[in-house]
Amino acid sequence: MSRVWNFSAGPAALPEEVLRQAAEEMLDWHGAGMGVMEMSHRGKEFISIAEQAEADLRELLAVPADYRVLFMQGGAIAENAIIPLNLLGERDTADYVLTGSWSVKSAKEAARYGKVNLAASAEASGWTSVPVLESWQLSADPAYLFVCTNETIGGVEYAADPDLARIGRAEVPVVADMSSHILSRVIDVSRYGLIFGGAQKNIGPAGLTIVIVREDLLGRASPHCPTAFDYKTVAEAGSMYNTPPTYAIYIAGLVFQWLKRQGGVAAMEARNIAKARLLYDYLDGSDFYENRIDPVCRSRMNVPFFLKNEALNDAFLTGAREAGLLQLKGHKSVGGMRASIYNAMPIEGVAALVDYLKTFAARHG
Amino acid sequence: MSRVWNFSAGPAALPEEVLRQAAEEMLDWHGAGMGVMEMSHRGKEFISIAEQAEADLRELLAVPADYRVLFMQGGAIAENAIIPLNLLGERDTADYVLTGSWSVKSAKEAARYGKVNLAASAEASGWTSVPVLESWQLSADPAYLFVCTNETIGGVEYAADPDLARIGRAEVPVVADMSSHILSRVIDVSRYGLIFGGAQKNIGPAGLTIVIVREDLLGRASPHCPTAFDYKTVAEAGSMYNTPPTYAIYIAGLVFQWLKRQGGVAAMEARNIAKARLLYDYLDGSDFYENRIDPVCRSRMNVPFFLKNEALNDAFLTGAREAGLLQLKGHKSVGGMRASIYNAMPIEGVAALVDYLKTFAARHG
Incomplete structure (x- = not known):
């Protein structure tokens, strides 16, 4: 069969150029005599691949210098636990905006680690709309405000970055699940405390999770947080506290380069x-x-x-x-x-x- | 450059046949019109790939029917936390055998979740030997006994499966980190309660963790265990509670088929x-x-x-x-x-x- 039009919600279609390059380099990357899958993550070849991928992602999203880019594992679903484990800190409450299946699942998992305040919910609309920012009812001192900015299943998307300054709550970090629309539009990263996404929709292969986190949010992890998922540990190790998903990072890097070629x-x-x-x-x-x-x-x-x-x-x-x-x-x-x-x-x-x-x-x- | 001899400790060399097949199928797997990286994990194509991979692994290791095979993420380092989070249950102690860097790291992480009894240690030898089974001092009622059966850094390996019946402790489940020698030799899976390994040494790409766990050990997870890493949840969802690392599973499956062709x-x-x-x-x-x-x-x-x-x-x-x-x-x-x-x-x-x-x-x- 020739290539089809693949409308999968994820894992999803990748640019043909990226796949062709990956196939060509499978046995020998840039004359290294080995493929990317076979490289030590601590060798100079792979380190150059990971550094280039991070630099390109930073350029594409204009990530400010005080944010760290982490390459992690476990997908967005694991992050639903990893986020409260890292960010609740000494606070007991996090605020969640419910806009569909994914944010409901996120809030449910967070409730295993702390108190979840439902700041807003679109359930009454049958998940066919999203609660406008002005309707969000934040708690007194939440550790963060969680929002899924694009719901893959329901098909709703916030049209703009949430700016909590507009409701007088600029101090609350916004945590955004952008799994299914990251890199699809220009965003202002500084509006967020943390952005995360499974790669398998708009970036690359399943098995890679991208986390972009403001530095001041590092170092608050609970004693129950597995060390491999402590953002501070991951950041300080340059995403190599454990062996990262090297091939997935390589493919994501090829996608970032393709995006740059697209303008x-x-x-x-x-x-x-x-x-x-x-x-x-x-x-x-x-x-x-x-x-x-x-x-x-x-x-x-x-x-x-x-x-x-x-x-x-x-x-x-x-x-x-x-x-x-x-x-x-x-x-x-x-x-x-x-x-x-x-x-x-x-x-x-x-x-x-x-x-x-x-x-x-x-x-x- | 032509292909080199790659002695990396991991990620490590893969069979050239496997890489060639992966390259050939990159844009179109078996006439599906899409590559494996682009397939929904819930579609019939990928499900057939995952089922075949599991069946081949079961055949290669003669995994008994009362063991579940899980395809997870986070590598062996994440398992160092995931294991106590899943297996301590109502017990407060786990026994650890120290044979080098990796088991030391495993014990240190486990101590964040419960009491660690050092059943034996080879530290006095400078990690140049391993404590014989007969010297292991198990605690009264440990949740499990942890051993790293091959230490990648130190280069020591237990020559035989640990058989706790020989020291009168057959009831204690043995948990074995086999990351760097799984599939390198015949093992008796029934000697173990749980076997795990990061794939990037002897199986396939980094980003895939293989867990083989006896069914009676499922369902003991701590309330602090992220749902995505609860073995029971993962087992019941056929390793698809979250999107699995699909491409890594596919490559592992090709390696399993290659192993079968090797005899x-x-x-x-x-x-x-x-x-x-x-x-x-x-x-x-x-x-x-x-x-x-x-x-x-x-x-x-x-x-x-x-x-x-x-x-x-x-x-x-x-x-x-x-x-x-x-x-x-x-x-x-x-x-x-x-x-x-x-x-x-x-x-x-x-x-x-x-x-x-x-x-x-x-x-x-």
Whole structure:
């Protein structure tokens, strides 16, 4: 089979250029006589790969100097515990904004380590909207405020960085799960105390977790925090307290270089806006399909949609597969369909999806 | 450069056949139209890869049916915390056998979660021997007995599976860190309660941790254990509570298939014996080099050695590199040299090393 259009929510499509380079370098990286997977993480070759990856990520996101970039393991789900284990410190409460499946899961895990104050919740909307910043009810002295800025399953996204100064709480560090939209748009890192994400959606292979953390938040870990997940220990060891997921860091680094060749995050954001508009505009104009998310908070990365006649779901998916459009089935908790259109999905892929949507609607409408 | 002989202690050399197959399948796995890195972990393609990997590992190690195989993240260092968090249960003590750097680190981390009884220690020997089973002093009712069956840095290895029945303590589960010799020799899994290892030495890429655990040890996790590292949760979710390190599992699976083509673990053990003998016999017969480890517990995987005239160390390493023999420098805590000769190192690589040792000695002796 030739390459398909892969709409998986994650692990997800990677740029073909990146995969070709990885394949070419598999047995011999830059004349080293060995592949990246075979290199000691303490050797000069791999250290140069990791340093370049960090430098490129810093450049792409304009990470300020007082933030540390950590390459960790365990994914966003492990971070749900690692974050309270590191950041609660002497405080007993953390504030959580609930916007869908992932933030609910994050809050539930945090409640195992401290008191969770629900600052806001979109549950009453059926997770089709997000609570606006002005509605967030922070507790008196939270260790941090947690928000998932893009919900992969529900398909909602905060359109702007949360600026707690606007509600008079600038002192509270914002912790953001950006797993499924990191690097898809320009962000102001200084608005956050900590940004984290599993790599397997918009960065690279599963098994790598990116953490960007403000230095003053290091050193507060609980005695129950495994040393390998103590941010201060990880930072001081340059992400090499334990052997890091070296190959995943290498692939992430190739993706960062690809992003720079694409013009960086601002250029990627413009493409992502165009891709999302193409798909949402078609869905909105159709009587056959629908997207149920409040337009002000629709995700540019994860687009859930429904056939109005759900009896046609199986035929839709079968036809999509025949047309080379894969992994469009919606998450089981939502149903319907979902198209994840991360950075690595070109507009041609979205156009192919819209063509198929039209053809299928015309045949069955 | 052509492929070198890579003696890295880990991440380490992988079989060239495995790397070639991975490169060929990078953009399109078995006609799926996508690479393994891009596949949803919940799709039928990846599930078939993970199931085959587990089945092959079970076959290679003859894992009994009442043991679960878990694919985790965080490496052996994270397991140093994850193990007491999972296994202490209502007991307050775990017994540790100290044989070198890694078991010392394991015991230190465990002491953060409970009481550590030092059942035995080889420290007085300068870590050049291992305490025999009959000398182990177990506590009255330990949650488990921890042993590192092969110390990567020191180069010592227990020659046989520890059988606690021989000291009348069959009820105590043995927890073994086998990171650097798993799959290098036939073992009796039933002698152990839990076996674990980071993949990056004898299995595959860094970022994957293999855990083989007897079912009755599941379900004892502390309330402080992150859910993503609760063995019971991981087992019940088929290692997919969080997104597993999919590509690392795929590479490990290719290594397992390669091992089967080599004749399995027994055949590999015979080769490893021959490889180790070739190197140790030369070292022992030489006046120029020495290995300081008690012959009864010399590691077949990690061979530390010294030039008797250490002023020649730099010249030795420079000449080795020129001869295509890489990563021979010893661990900084031990000094000298170290040759790691895992499964993926063929006897031709060891022979090339011995040739170089002879040539260098002849020139400088």
